[in-house]
Amino acid sequence: MMEQLWSPWRSAYIASDQSSEGCFLCKAAAPDAEQRLVLVVARFEFTIVLLNRYPYNAGHLLIAPKEHTGNLGVLPTAQAHELMDVTQVALRVLQAEMRPHGVNLGGNLGAAAGAGVPDHLHIHLVPRWNGDTNFMPVIGEVKVVSEQIDEIWDRFSKAFCDSTSR
Numbered sequence: 001m002m003e004q005l006w007s008p009w010r011s012a013y014i015a016s017d018q019s020s021e022g023c024f025l026c027k028a029a030a031p032d033a034e035q036r037l038v039l040v041v042a043r044f045e046f047t048i049v050l051l052n053r054y055p056y057n058a059g060h061l062l063i064a065p066k067e068h069t070g071n072l073g074v075l076p077t078a079q080a081h082e083l084m085d086v087t088q089v090a091l092r093v094l095q096a097e098m099r100p101h102g103v104n105l106g107g108n109l110g111a112a113a114g115a116g117v118p119d120h121l122h123i124h125l126v127p128r129w130n131g132d133t134n135f136m137p138v139i140g141e142v143k144v145v146s147e148q149i150d151e152i153w154d155r156f157s158k159a160f161c162d163s164t165s166r
Helices: 008-015 024-029 077-098 134-139 148-166
Strands: 038-045 049-050 061-064 102-106 123-128
Touching: 008 061, 024 049, 024 061, 038 077, 049 077, 049 134, 049 148, 061 077, 077 148, 123 134
Parallel strands: none
Antiparallel strands: 038 049, 049 061, 061 123, 102 123
16 A cells, blocks of 8 residues: 655645746856855855755755756766765765754655756665654644744754764
């Protein structure tokens, strides 16, 4: 029997016209982007880390190459290696700041695989806690995200700065 994952809090994302707004990851990667406004918590040579504006859980991070490509197979080696290195840094920051019991790590390559942005690859890090699926999403059809995104941005920005200055 197939189970359903209810995520009505994402309706703002679903209802938005992403195609007319351009690639939000490219906007976030732009050197002149206001980091807080686009939720970027860290920048590296080829890679950015940002908070997901429509998170599955508080602290949901996206790690993306600055280059607009949906094909991991053609990403230059240095960029692909940095993408994974930054994912490791992001995982350490996420674990230190949120103290999850587990983390979902993944990427969806292509629309058929579920990519919401099929032309700009990105990796998701979603913190998970024992019992984080409770009656609220099941009965109330709402997801409780336990912390304001601005507060998380402040914490993560500082944590990334601290982690890369060592």
